[in-house]
Amino acid sequence: MAAEMPAKVEAVAGATVADFPWADAAAAVTALNTAARSLGTQLDSRSTMLPTIVDWVGTYRDEFDRAYGRITGTASGLKETLTTLASSIVSGAEGANQAQRIYNQAALEPDPPASTTRRSGRNIPV
């Protein structure tokens, strides 16, 4: 199943913002998924087309078959690579959301009470 981008967790007021290119990442995931699907279609279609040229024999056919084998091998591997990269970007987005949640939580917690005793350990001239 194609990877899907999670909904973005927005930063609350005063929270640190987790840096992530949401729009570009979403567009990239869509493009990667589409390309991976297209590669799958290519491989299926070409596999169906191949028997139509079974009559073709000779030196050039041999050369064709060698190139065909190499290219379809590359295509199969690349399909997986594109799918994996799309998933990795989605994981990155989830990581950014998780960080944002932590930043938001920190921003929402009340500040600790101010200390009444003078700091010590350092001799600050006045």
Next chain:
Amino acid sequence: MATSSANPFKLGRYSSDGLALGAALKTQADAVAGKLASLRGSGSPYLPALGEPDATLTDLAGDWHHLDEFAGDVANAFFQANQNLGERPMSQEQLDAMVLSMGDESILRLGHVGYADRDAASAAANQLTQDIRAAMEDGISTDELNGLADRATRGQFDPAFAVTFVEGMGVDGMVRIPALVEAAWPGGEYGDNPGWGQDRLLPFATILTTAMDTRAATPQIDRHDPDNQNLADGDRLNEDWVREFTGFWQPDDFDQPNNLHYSLLVKNAALPSDVLVDVANRHLDYLLAHDATPTGYMNSIPWGINDSMAEINILDALGANQDASLDWLGMKNPGDGTIYYPGRTATNMEMLLRYHPNTIDPILGDALATVVENGLQHWEGTESDALFEIVIDTVGDQDTVHFDELLPTLGEGARTHMDQLADRTHEVMPSAVGNVDENAQQGLYNAHDFLKVLMDDDDAANSVYRGSLEFVQDTLNSDTGDGFGGESRQIGGLMGLVTEADENARVEATEARIAARQSFLDGVGLVKDVVGLVPVAGQTASSAISIGSFALDQAIDNFGMSGLEGAVDQDYANMANVRDGIRAELTSATAAYEYGVRGTWTSGEVIDATNAALGSSVAQGMDTDFFADGTSGDRRPIKPYAEMSADERRAYNEWLNSDPVGDAVSGDRTAAGQRMDEVIDSLEHR
């Protein structure tokens, strides 16, 4: 010999279906590349390492495109070898069952087949580059050169192979390849094995052609393989390489890549027109501007008499490309690096016509003539017309053509552009306007002087007369039925110009020349038949002529032939007789126009006028009916003059001299004769 078998229809279908799939994938590859490029600009710590899957995908799309092209090229080879295949009516079952066989060498040659695997093509090109560079350093035997040429042949049509090889060799490396061929020449000299080197050089030149074919800038009409239009930008020849190539110039250094070897590559390649124009400007400008004489490489002919002069090789390449010839001839500024840069005022056409080297080499003359012919006969009428105006004024001004080989070419140019010469007789005439600008008639004078130069050559003179006759026919064909006056004036003006130029050329009245004059006059004589054949009141001349102009077409087709058959009328040696004949024929044609096209008279009125003109001179039993036999009514067609009996001709001529005809045609006849006389008078009293 190895053979291959295939069903070309199925293979062709596989190729086109595969290319469609590949095109869709390329779109996806472009999208992925664009999106990942945007992500790469981000510094987010949450993004994964992106790697380069976009580059791999783009490469894959290119590989598939290349493989599908390969299958299509093999299919095309079968179609090329069986060109009537598509014309046979066959059922789908028959088409599917068909399997053809042919030799692999023929497949390579006819299908322009490259490598199936693009990576293999690039690897083979890289290996060939390395081996050629090593041979340039270490020397080479004939057998070794043959081996390299065979490997070049294998990849010559493959765009990936070609771009990799050409860019790998660099411009200087490519230019040194002819020198490598020269070094391997069996026997050591051209005469030992004529043409050997050209055959070995050809695949390397074809590689250059294929590489140039991959450019996005290559005009579509110049592209040898339309599929190269759709290559990815990264698979195209770099334009910087092209600029370096067109800027190459190394005239005299025999130890370096030099102009002779460069020109051999250019001549044997088929470069796109824009590249060829730049090459021609760079390599011909010095020659034309300095009236330099092309000399053989090291004053010898290492590549044979036809291929050993750099500038002639460049001219030959230009002559093989009509578009490039046209563009180059019309250019004034030959570009950066040439001696007249910037701001030369003369076009290359004018430079070429004024080019006058000390030694007139017929091979050079032929090469120049081919380029000029390309320009003057080009289908781009406006640009070609502009070139012809330059020709008239340049040749007219210098009153000569320096290369005899140009004369027949310019004669045919005059034939094609005869309307422009006729237009120059429309310039202001002294009789028409009081105070004329003396320069106003310079165009007419140049036209006369140009034609006078052509009249020195029998072939060119023949073309001029033949073109004049065609002009007569075209002028009549364009008639709109509003009278013969305008047409006859145009024709009269051209007749005056041509006959005056012929007379002033003072050439010997050879059989061929007299034959041309006679054919011309005979052709003008046919005009009266043409317009008189189908008399329908209100009908325009063009519809009548379209039916009746067969005889005139024949006269044009057989132009000048009567002289070769020994049937020349020696009266036509005298120009005054030729002019009298033209005047009489124009009068006759005008009368025929009144009867045949305008319907001024009925057939009965024509007979009455004829009998009145004959008066008492008509003999008993004389046949004065010069209409077509077996016709009746008021609109009988006049019999073609050649088919009339002696009596009928006499009667016909009397009719032409009759009062009704005189009254009707006097205006047009006078206008034609007057324009003819005006032109002659103007030229004789300049």
